[in-house]
Amino acid sequence: MDYTKEYIRKNPGLHIEDSEFKAAEILHILPSNITVNSLLDVACGAGKISLILGSKLSIEKIVGIDISKTIIEKARELDTKHEVTWKVTDIFSYRPKSIFDLIICIDIVEHIKNDYKFLQKLGDLGNRVVVKAPIEDSLFYKFLKKAKIFDGWKFTENKFGHLHHYGEGSLDKLISRAGWKIVRSSTAYVPKRPKLKWKIIGTITYPLRVFDNKHILRLFGGYKMYYLEKK
Numbered sequence: 191m192d193y194t195k196e197y198i199r200k201n202p203g204l205h206i207e208d209s210e211f212k213a214a215e216i217l218h219i220l221p222s223n224i225t226v227n228s229l230l231d232v233a234c235g236a237g238k239i240s241l242i243l244g245s246k247l248s249i250e251k252i253v254g255i256d257i258s259k260t261i262i263e264k265a266r267e268l269d270t271k272h273e274v275t276w277k278v279t280d281i282f283s284y285r286p287k288s289i290f291d292l293i294i295c296i297d298i299v300e301h302i303k304n305d306y307k308f309l310q311k312l313g314d315l316g317n318r319v320v321v322k323a324p325i326e327d328s329l330f331y332k333f334l335k336k337a338k339i340f341d342g343w344k345f346t347e348n349k350f351g352h353l354h355h356y357g358e359g360s361l362d363k364l365i366s367r368a369g370w371k372i373v374r375s376s377t378a379y380v381p382k383r384p385k386l387k388w389k390i391i392g393t394i395t396y397p398l399r400v401f402d403n404k405h406i407l408r409l410f411g412g413y414k415m416y417y418l419e420k421k
Contacts, residue, residue, distance in 0.1 A: 213242035215378050229292050373418060
């Protein structure tokens with residue numbers, strides 16, 4: 191998928207409506223005693239998450255990078271107080287003068303062809319990372335596909351450009367192999383959105399918080415959030 195054109199055409203809202211929800215998830219998984227003076231938002235999108243975190247954590251230096259010039263222009267438009275430095279680049283080309291206290295990588299690793307190399311590269315930019323990714327290799331997804339009810343993998347490939355469909359355990363192994371220690375992890379849920387199908391999914395999955403997260407992800411899929419530190 192062309193993330194500078196096709197992705198924007200298929201997702202014109204750039205998921206701005208989910209920003210508050212995602213920022214709250216990030217704040218929840220961070221250690222209570224963490225100090226963040228500098229933040230890098232990789233594939234920042236419209237940048238609303240960076241703006242929220244900057245306000246909540248009183249971050250002095252924030253940089254948001256994305257490969258799409260159009261998306262970065264939208265981020266600059268939303269950043270009315272000029273609180274963030276926005277750059278059109280990717281992590282393999284970006285050369286900061288110093289590492290960051292925290293990197294956030296929200297709903298992006300599943301889009302990267304060489305996800306292992308991507309996760310490794312994050313370690314050159316900082317020692318602490320928050321990663322969020324969808325868990326799509328579940329029994330429920332497989333059942334729907336086999337019954338010819340709904341092909342979730344094909345849908346996320348066409349709609350969002352997902353190149354990887356992680357299982358609950360496979361993503362853990364990939365992260366560890368790339369040189370990161372999983373300090374904390376939690377199940378992240380589909381926010382309740384206006385469209386009926388998302389309302390139904392959100393209503394079903396939200397109460398499942400009371401059950402064991404790993405089993406829920408293996409059965410139904412969902413999203414997983416990680417707080418990582420370099421080994």
